[in-house]
Amino acid sequence: MLEARGLGYRKEGRWLLRGVDLSLAPGDFLAVLGPNGSGKTTLLRLLAGELSPSEGEVRLLGRPLGSYTPLELARQRAVLSQNRELAFSFTAYEVAFLGRHPHLEGRERSLDHEKTLEALRRAQALPLRERLYPTLSGGEGIRVEVARLLNQEPRLFLLDEPTNHLDPRY
CATH class of the missing domain: 3.40.50.300 (P-loop containing nucleotide triphosphate hydrolases)
Structure with a gap:
């Protein structure tokens, strides 16, 4: 691979x-x-x-x-960086939804929203969905980023210090 x-x-x-x-x-x-x-x-x-x-x-x-191409690459691999920076005040849901971008075919579908909610649930970040991303703690932000990666549905995950800021239970 x-x-x-x-x-x-x-x-x-x-x-x-x-x-x-x-x-x-x-x-x-x-x-x-x-x-x-x-x-x-x-x-x-x-x-x-x-x-x-x-x-x-x-x-x-x-x-x-x-x-x-960047789109082909985004469909194959997802990357979790150790640096968490976002210049816009997106909600946690919107950040997780960014993972669907490589799969959008012109317009978002209800399936894309269903998958986003499921990814947030799997990352134990569903209760954070309405929170603004910049207000999240380090661990909360990592869980939202993991939801974004799961939502991307890649074949390969490349994770840089994925447990950084996470409490032991996560």
């Missing part, structure tokens, strides 16, 4: 990571551990297509990541 071969990223004359090879099949779960500044987020951003590698390549479903 996802492969990286000889992956490296260089910035300002310094290699942030180099020589990464990995292969993930459907159903695989991979956790990358390491100290702060060791390149974990850089690797995730390369695998997501947010950064272009300085060397090597990333392939998703056998295709080079760069050959996907």
